[in-house]
Amino acid sequence: MGIDKIKSMxxxxxxxxxxxxxxxxxxxxxxxxxxxxxxxELINWGISNSLWPLCFGTSCCAIEFMSLGAARYDMARFxxxxxxxxxxxxxxxxVQGTIVHRMAPVMRRxxxxxxxxxxxxxxGGCAVSGGPFKNSYCVVPGVDQILPVDVYIxxxxxxxxxxxxxxxxxxxxxxxxxxxxxxxxKEKIEEFFAEHPEERGEIG
Amino acid sequence: MSDIKEIIGKICxxxxxxxxxxxxxxxxxxxxxxxxxxxxxxxxxxxxVLSAVVGMDWKExxxxxxxxxxxxxxxxxxxxxxEAESRDDAYIHSVSDLxxxxxxxxxxxxxxxxxxxxxxxxxxxxxxxxxxxxxxLRKDYDANPELNPIRLEDEVNEDDSRVFVExxxxxxxxxxxxxxxxxxxxxxxxxxxxxxxxxMRFRAxxxxxxxxxxxxxxxxxxxxIEKLTEGMTYPQILHFTDRMDYMSAHQNRHCLCMCIEKAxxxxxxxxxxxxxxxxxxxxRISSHLLSFGCTAMDLGATTAFFYGFREREMVLDIFEKTCxxxxxxxxxxxxxxxxxxxxxxxxxxxxxxxxxxxxLKEYHKVFSGNLIAKNRLxxxxxxSKEDAVNYAITGPSGRGSNWSCDCRKKHPYAAxxxxxxxxxxxxxCDSYSRYMVRMKExxxxxxxxxxxxxxxxxxxxxxxxxxxxxxxxxxxxxxxxASRGTFGVYIESTxxxxxxxxxxxxxxxxxxxxxxxxxxxxxxxxxITIGAALDFVIPDIDR
Numbered sequence: 087m088g089i090d091k092i093k094s095m096x097x098x099x100x101x102x103x104x105x106x107x108x109x110x111x112x113x114x115x116x117x118x119x120x121x122x123x124x125x126x127e128l129i130n131w132g133i134s135n136s137l138w139p140l141c142f143g144t145s146c147c148a149i150e151f152m153s154l155g156a157a158r159y160d161m162a163r164f165x166x167x168x169x170x171x172x173x174x175x176x177x178x179x180x181v182q183g184t185i186v187h188r189m190a191p192v193m194r195r196x197x198x199x200x201x202x203x204x205x206x207x208x209x210g211g212c213a214v215s216g217g218p219f220k221n222s223y224c225v226v227p228g229v230d231q232i233l234p235v236d237v238y239i240x241x242x243x244x245x246x247x248x249x250x251x252x253x254x255x256x257x258x259x260x261x262x263x264x265x266x267x268x269x270x271x272k273e274k275i276e277e278f279f280a281e282h283p284e285e286r287g288e289i290g
Numbered sequence: 291m292s293d294i295k296e297i298i299g300k301i302c303x304x305x306x307x308x309x310x311x312x313x314x315x316x317x318x319x320x321x322x323x324x325x326x327x328x329x330x331x332x333x334x335x336x337x338x339v340l341s342a343v344v345g346m347d348w349k350e351x352x353x354x355x356x357x358x359x360x361x362x363x364x365x366x367x368x369x370x371x372x373e374a375e376s377r378d379d380a381y382i383h384s385v386s387d388l389x390x391x392x393x394x395x396x397x398x399x400x401x402x403x404x405x406x407x408x409x410x411x412x413x414x415x416x417x418x419x420x421x422x423x424x425x426x427l428r429k430d431y432d433a434n435p436e437l438n439p440i441r442l443e444d445e446v447n448e449d450d451s452r453v454f455v456e457x458x459x460x461x462x463x464x465x466x467x468x469x470x471x472x473x474x475x476x477x478x479x480x481x482x483x484x485x486x487x488x489x490m491r492f493r494a495x496x497x498x499x500x501x502x503x504x505x506x507x508x509x510x511x512x513x514x515i516e517k518l519t520e521g522m523t524y525p526q527i528l529h530f531t532d533r534m535d536y537m538s539a540h541q542n543r544h545c546l547c548m549c550i551e552k553a554x555x556x557x558x559x560x561x562x563x564x565x566x567x568x569x570x571x572x573x574r575i576s577s578h579l580l581s582f583g584c585t586a587m588d589l590g591a592t593t594a595f596f597y598g599f600r601e602r603e604m605v606l607d608i609f610e611k612t613c614x615x616x617x618x619x620x621x622x623x624x625x626x627x628x629x630x631x632x633x634x635x636x637x638x639x640x641x642x643x644x645x646x647x648x649x650l651k652e653y654h655k656v657f658s659g660n661l662i663a664k665n666r667l668x669x670x671x672x673x674s675k676e677d678a679v680n681y682a683i684t685g686p687s688g689r690g691s692n693w694s695c696d697c698r699k700k701h702p703y704a705a706x707x708x709x710x711x712x713x714x715x716x717x718x719c720d721s722y723s724r725y726m727v728r729m730k731e732x733x734x735x736x737x738x739x740x741x742x743x744x745x746x747x748x749x750x751x752x753x754x755x756x757x758x759x760x761x762x763x764x765x766x767x768x769x770x771x772a773s774r775g776t777f778g779v780y781i782e783s784t785x786x787x788x789x790x791x792x793x794x795x796x797x798x799x800x801x802x803x804x805x806x807x808x809x810x811x812x813x814x815x816x817x818i819t820i821g822a823a824l825d826f827v828i829p830d831i832d833r
Contacts, residue, residue, distance in 0.1 A: 142482055144489045144511045145829045146536040146617055149580070153606075153616075156599035171484040183829075188419050189489060189510045191444045192481055218529060221521070222514035223426050223433050224418065226440055243617050 127261075133177070133203065134257040136165040140176035142196065144183030147210035147243040151182050159246035164253065173197075178205035178256070180249075181233070184212035187224045190232055197233050205260075207252055208235045211242040218242070294365060297335055301328045311552070311766050312367040319353075322372045323383040329358060329368075330388045336360050337368060338679055340389035342767065342795040344780050345399035347429045352377050354399060355780070356385075357767055361679060361693075367767065374405055381454065381462050384410035391682040394506075394803045402427040402516075408462055412451045412469070417509035417832060419445045426517050427791075447493070448507075469505055470495050477814070481510045485588050485818050488828030492805070492817070499813045504806045512832040519792040524550055524759040525624060527792060532618040534794060535830035537577035538772035540569045542794075543622040548703060549768035549779045550624050551753075553761040561749040562626035567705040568639070568742050569613075569621060570770075571735040575646075576605040577773035578686075578728045578735075581825045585725060586657050588822035589666055594657045601642075601649055608638045624759060626752030639743050643736045650732060658729065667722035671808040671820035674719055681807070682800045685775025686731060687824050689715050690723035697771035709741045721823030728825070760787045774798055774825060794833055798826035 143151055154161045161167055170176040173196050185193055197206065208229050211217030216227035229235060236259060239252035298305055298315055302325045308314040317325055329337045337358035344355045353373035359365070374380035384407035386392040396407045397416040404425035407413060415422065423437045451467045470476050470493070480491035489510035495502045515534065519527040531542035544566055551558060558566075583598025606616040611632040613619040621627055657663050673683065678691040688695045696713045698706040714730040716723040761783040769778045775797025782791040801824045808824075809817045 140482075141484060146533055148488070149536060149617060152595075153599065153603070156603070157596050158599070158603050173482075184511060184513055186510065186512055187438065187440055188417075188445075188512065189481065190440050191442050192510070194442050195444070196482055218533065219513040219515070219518065222518055223431075223438070224512060224514050231440060232442065245616065 130261045134260040136168075137177045137205075137253070137256070137260075138168045138170050138175070139166060140173055140179040140196070140200065141169045141171045142179055142182065144185065144189065145212070147182035147212070150243040150246055150249065151180065151209070154246045154249055159250070161250075161253075164250075164257075166253065173199040174201055176200060177203070178207060178236075180207045180209050181213040181229045182209050184217065184219055185226045185229050185232070187226065190226050193229070194232050205236045205256055206233050207237045207239060207256060209239045209249060209252065210244055211240060214238045214240055294335065294368065297332065298325065298328075301325055301332075310764060312369055314369040314371060314765075316371045316373075319372055319375055319382055322370075323385070325370070326383075326385045326388055329370075336362050337365075338362075338389075339682055340385070340391050340395075341367070341682060341769070341776070342778050342780060342793070343392060343395035343399060344791075344793045344795075345403040345405065345427065346782065346791060347403060347427065348373070349429055350377070352380050352403060352405060352428070354382060354405065355765070357778075357780075361695075369765075369767070380405040381408050382406075383408045386410055389682070390677075390680045390807075391800055391803060394799065398799075401425065404428060406454050406462070408454045408456060411453060412467065413454060414448060414451050417512040419509075420448055421445055426514060470503070474502070479817070485821060487584070487821065487826060490802070490821075490826075490828050490831070494809070494814065494817060496814060499815075501809050501812055501814055501817055504809045504817070506802055506805055508802065508828075509832055511829050513829075515833045516792055516794065519789055521788060523787050524761070524789065527789065528623065529618075529620060531794075532620060533829065534833055535772060535774065535777070535796065535798065535827045536617055537580060537827055538573060538774065538777065539617065539619055540566070540573040540621060541770050541772040542777055543620075544570060544704070545768055545770040545772075545777050545779050547622045547624055548770070549766050549781050550759070550761065552768060553764065553766045553781065553783065554624075554755075554759070556625055556753050556755065558626055558753055559750040560747045562751050562753070563704045564742055564746050565627050565631060565751065566622060567709075568739060568746075569609075569619075569627075570704070571738050572605050572608060572639070574773050575642075575732050575735050576602050576609075578732050579605070581728055581773075582653060582657075582725075585822040585825070586663075588818050589663065591657060591660075591663070594653070597649075597653060597656060601646070604638075604642055608635065608642070611635065611638070623752065625755040626750070628752070630751050631746070636743055636746070639739055643740050643743070646732065646736050650729060653729065658726070664722065666816075666819055667720065667725060667823065668718070669720050669722075670812060670816050671721045671823060672719050673804060673808050675717075677804070677807060681804045683775070683804055684800070685772070685797050686714075686727040687724045687801060688775065689713065690725075690727045691719045692717040695776065697769050697776050701769065703770065705742065706738075709738045711735075711738050721819055724823045724825070758787050760785060761789070769795075772797055774801065774827065774830070796830040796833065798828070798830040801826040802831050 208214050213229045216225050219225045220227050237252045237256045241248050295307055302321045306316045329335050337360050339359045341359055342357040351373040356370045358368045374382050384396055396410050399405055401415040401417050424431050449469050451469050453465050453467050454462050457463050474495040476493050476495045481489040491507040493505040515530045531546050532539040579598045579602045583595040586594030610616050613621040673691050675691050675693050678688045678693045684695045692715050699713050711734045714727045716727055763785045765782040767780045769776050778795030780793040781789055784790045808820050
């Protein structure tokens with residue numbers, strides 16, 4: 087999938103995405119305006135520079151996230167400082183800390199309440215894979231069991247600089263997403279449900 | 291101690307005694323409640339603090355070990371062991387009417403072991419989902435993931451509870467009770483909410499804006515740490531302590547290391563003791579600064595948050611240079627500390643001590659003297675000293691109610707006996723006192739650091755520890771003063787290299803037990819204030 091390239095992925099690499107070129111050709115063939123590409127760039131620039139996180143933290147990683155918001159590692163210079171409390175108003179949820187069995191339905195409900203376009207970052211060892219508590223009887227081993235994750239940030243807890251790296255990767259991912267026509271963003275959600283049909287359920 | 295034996299022997303002739311780290315009294319279940327009543331009410335005994343309630347599964351029997359201390363006498367700790375009569379249908383009489391702290395503690399024991407407490411007013415599970423199958427800490431627990439899969443449906447809100455009472459024939463029967471009546475207006479707060487303390491859920495029944503009753507629904511970060519420790523060796527269980535109350539990481543780990551070292555009979559080198567003390571105090575400063583920032587932020591004064599974090603980053607820099615990490619330091623180990631001090635440590639700590647007094651003045655100017663802050667904190671969440679003792683509220687919250695409960699003064703450990711510092715006691719009994727106790731404790735911590743920073747003795751940083759750590763058979767209990775109160779560790783060992791049972795007695799668990807008492811009669815906005823001033827950290831409650 088190219089995961090091994092994440093460490094050295096540069097912004098220019100995303101431009102050589104054949105999939106995007108093919109899609110633009112398809113759109114042109116069906117008569118859609120090629121200006122659509124420019125609209126997407128504008129929207130993507132807007133979104134990636136004002137991603138508002140949901141105030142959500144279960145354990146220790148949340149304190150490092152608070153340091154991220156404080157004066158030294160200022161996340162306001164990226165545009166992220168408006169941490170919303172209501173999921174309806176947030177853009178992404180950064181899952182900080184362990185998700186346990188009792189919290190799983192709540193987490194799922196919060197994710198489904200987020201308005202599109204939404205993203206999920208699994209921050210910290212516990213959210214990535216269960217972390218130090220992997221063998222416990224009531225810990226969900228990795229939040230990707232219940233949510234589709236965009237970026238994984240390992241660490242226990244990850245340093246604020248590591249969190250910034252993860253957030254910047256999310257920004258890069260956003261800059262190649264499409265809004266008009268075949269959004270590869272939507273495809274990811276459908277892919278997830280195709281692989282986990284049991285997750286497509288009613289809330290509550 | 292022999293007086294206690296005599297007095298208890300008279301009250302309950304069937305009790306047996308065992309000397310060890312502290313006096314252990316074993317009573318049969320039928321005589322437990324009368325003995326408990328005497329322990330509390332007999333003026334010659336006066337054990338008014340229930341420090342710990344530890345559920346235990348001894349393979350043939352199942353029961354509870356209670357730890358008591360007294361505020362008026364200096365008896366030291368008294369342990370009482372009560373075994374239920376049958377394993378599969380275990381009943382023990384509840385003592386939650388004598389020591390109110392036992393309310394949530396016994397719910398936890400029921401949740402983890404399946405022991406039902408007779409006459410407990412609200413016998414429900416505490417940490418696990420109410421449709422969970424089984425009781426995890428029992429040795430015969432079936433850990434099959436098919437029985438308890440990751441359910442994505444919400445659990446049904448519990449409005450029905452039950453009480454187990456003894457009927458006229460002496461049989462135990464179950465009687466239903468209601469948590470909330472049908473016509474009560476119940477508001478759900480959490481688990482995801484703007485306050486910064488973590489995932490805690492409260493269900494509050496309101497009368498207009500006045501809170502009538504608060505039901506605490508916990509367990510949204512219950513990770514089963516105590517069960518995990520049973521499969522790991524002693525050096526491996528140390529890392530859990532940093533992740534429970536992460537704002538007292540050093541103190542918690544210090545406590546666990548001290549308990550293991552006590553059991554092994556290890557002597558810790560002087561340098562390691564002093565380093566541990568200094569790290570504890572630095573951790574206390576960082577925790578109280580965060581608490582200051584978050585209390586202000588919860589009340590809406592977001593600016594104070596940035597001020598608090600500015601100094602906290604300085605403390606975290608000191609940690610990072612020596613311990614290698616900003617949080618989850620993993621610094622204390624069995625026998626001492628893992629790495630020696632960074633060459634800049636003394637210089638950095640001196641710089642911190644120098645600037646701290648003016649910064650504290652700045653905080654007081656920005657927040658403490660503010661008219662709005664005073665109006666929101668003064669007189670809110672009253673907790674009298676008797677209630678603080680009965681609910682075992684230690685730490686700054688207890689000292690804000692004038693209860694002198696500082697472990698560093700009562701049972702000095704590490705280098706605390708060699709330094710002079712004041713125990714801050716304020717008698718306002720409200721949220722403002724609790725907040726001010728924390729601010730003054732920062733000054734005292736700086737004072738301790740000042741006395742130690744120039745006199746760090748040379749020497750080893752770690753005692754010789756055997757490669758495979760095996761504790762002798764027995765039970766040990768150790769307490770330290772964590773940032774939020776008295777943190778206790780209970781280890782029971784059968785001589786193996788993995789513990790038989792480890793129990794962490796966390797201060798925040800008691801703090802959340804007092805939410806119902808302190809919030810009733812105040813407005814709903816005050817609930818957040820009271821929670822912020824009590825300053826609990828949720829993973830510490832849920833472990």
